[in-house]
Amino acid sequence: MKRTPPSLSRSPLRLLLAGALSALLSALLAVAATLGFSPSASALPAVAHGVGYLWNSDGRSWLGSHRLADGQLGLCLQVQNAPPEGSELEYGHASTAGWYSADDLARLAYIGRWWAASTNPGRAAAAQLTTWGITGLNGHGQAWFAQRANGDAGGVLALAQSMRAQLDSPGGASRGVVAKLSLSVPSDEGGTVSSELVADYLAGGPTQLPRAAFRGTLTLSGATFDDGSTVRDVTNGEKYSIIPSKGTALNRVTADIAYFDLPFGADAYIAKAPAGIQSLLVPPARNTGARARAHAGDVSPLPFRPAVVTETSAGSAETGAYLSDTLRLKVAGVPKVAREGAAEPSELPTSLDEWGVYRDADGALQPVPVVVRSTLWGPLDAQPDQQPTVPPHTPLVCTVATRAEDGPGEYETPDCILPAPGYYVWTETIDPADTPVEKGGGRLTAWASSFGAASEMTFAVAPPPPPPVTPTPTPTAPTPPPTAQATPTPTATPPGVVLPPSTSRPPTPGFARTSPELASTGLAAAGVPFWAASIAIGSGILVLAFVLLRRRALRRRS
Known part of the structure; x- marks a missing residue:
């Protein structure tokens, strides 16, 4: 029966191995700092897989979102490119890249707004399939990539197809949204004001949104609401009573409506990667706003x-x-002109x-x-x-x-x-x-x-010109210790034979010989950089630790 080696958690060899790894890592970090390697302050790296599935068949292929260093999740846009993990990406608008049509930007904006940050593996994987269905599947079908969801492949594929249908149906992806105001002031006694929101859907075109679906801020000039205020939080489709200000002409009554954080439009956001690396579709930094203004009175x-x-x-x-x-x-x-017979030019305006x-x-x-x-x-x-x-x-x-x-x-x-x-x-x-x-x-x-x-x-x-890049010196490979030679058996000197005196000299007092092992580390050579010595020492310790662990395991098996 195969025996399991005992735990080495308290073994001196385990401590020796940990120390060797620590020394080697410290040396490599010192080299990187010396050569000026540091992450860019303006770029954001993709650090890991996000939410989704790792394919069991190869343990490598991924279906789902990717996570950026700030915690944001994003979906791959170019399936044919290399994965983004380890690369630096920059946030921006997808429209500036010039990769997709206006309608596809609207579809991608919808996916980024509603599904890109999903924490449900099946939904994140289906959103990734839907995204590739828009940006390109590199010659494959969605079912081919859905296999990566392992036992959930069928459900993920069905959900992706449902998502695409939702994008292209009334109430799905939209090109934008606008606000409209209606202002009526029939007399000095009162009037009404109301606002509407109209979304331009890919399926169905401009469509008035349901009443009271969103809240906005309505501001009046030249009139007040029935409570005497000039600013009020309102909802779309609602009618509100207003009272014109005394002494103000009707054409001076103005209403302004502002809606914020509306989930419409084709402004898709991406984290753009270098050439050959997958860029990511991310949730928008902010949603769309809509404003409108209306005046009452004659022009x-x-x-x-x-x-x-x-x-x-x-x-x-x-x-x-x-x-x-x-x-x-x-x-x-506004320049002024005087009325006929007036002393000062302050009566009649020549422009508004x-x-x-x-x-x-x-x-x-x-x-x-x-x-x-x-x-x-x-x-x-x-x-x-x-x-x-x-x-x-x-x-x-x-x-x-x-x-x-x-x-x-x-x-x-x-x-x-x-x-x-x-x-x-x-x-x-x-x-x-x-x-x-x-x-x-x-x-x-x-x-x-x-x-x-x-x-x-x-x-x-x-x-300023970029700092010069110092090439990394190639470290000297450690020299293995010399193989011990068998000691020859002394041969008896025949009678009558006189041996010549030995030609070897005893060591000179005060002089220490340098062993081949020490020389191979680079410490004995004047002018060798510290980083090279550190790497060599760490490598040597690792080799020694491995040999000792191997011998110990062989002794226990025997």
Whole structure:
């Protein structure tokens, strides 16, 4: 009968082996620190399998989610690539990768929103199969990959097929969601306001959501709710009574609705991996919001002049960085003209002192949309002085457009990339021709910013060169101890034969011979690095421990 060796938990050999491992690990860590190896501060590694199944047939193939260093779970997007464990990934929007169509992004966003973080193995595995059904199965069917769920393969496959049907059915994946407001103020005595949410589903198109499904915040201007407040938490589809403020014209009554954390839209989030490694579909950092504004009253025929207060996203940056501009949209100052016979020009406005509105196809009043065109100029050798217009021959980096649909407020431009060192300056323009006449474009006044404003300037520098990488020296392999030679049997000296005197010399006092074992460790050689010596010593101890353990086991078996 095969005997099991006794426990070595208290054996000196066990302690010797543990010490050898500790010494070897310490040496390797010292080498890594010396050579400057450290994880990137901006990347997030995938550390392990998440929730799912490991295939019993090979003990290696996985079906389910993967776990990132921050605890987030994600689903593989490219089945043909290498697993992500051990690689560094970066969060971002799937739309910027350009891998999938708009409808597939909506499907992936739905999976990431509802199933990617599941802690149920069957649901996580089915979500992974559903994801691969959208992004590609590398020439196989879902049933081929479902085998990895072992005894649950049939149930996981059926659930994946049900998930895909749910994505493509009414109420499933959606392209987005919008809010709508209805404001009615028939007299000074009172009125009503209500809001609706409309989701654009892949199956069924725009669909009004059920009443009281979501909560939002409704804000009034020029009127109050029946309790005297101007801000109230409301639900979609509900009608609320309002009272116009005394002395305020009906066309000054404005209602704003804001909904947050709505589970709709095609904004899928990913953890993007290097080329050849699986990127992951992850739950969204935040859900979609929806806003709407409505005005009550007639549309004024007076023009209005928009203006923009701007600020660059960075005063200094490295070349290759992404730069954007923050836009704070408002109405410019209103000039006045005097009434006939008046002493001061303070009676009649020549333009609106508030943002203009128009009536949409449903008859609701909406803010006039504008397009702000932002241009990044540079690089310039010196910081420019502020001046009304852009100097001739100024180099241009890019021009981006921001559509402001909600009237006054804060907006962010798309990014431009800084191509070279130097000074860069943003300028903005608003052209009435960018707004359709039926939406109020004929009542807009053009606007342009100055060139060289301090708040719009960025100084770009070249990034520092990467530190040199010192190659790792190849450690010297340990020399095995010499094989003991058999001592020859002394031969009797024949009578009459005189042996010559010995040629060996006794050791010189004060001089120690170096054994081959010690020389092989590198300690006896001047100038050998510590890390190499540490690795050699650790390796030697491991070999010695293994030999001693083997001999002990053989003695016990005998």
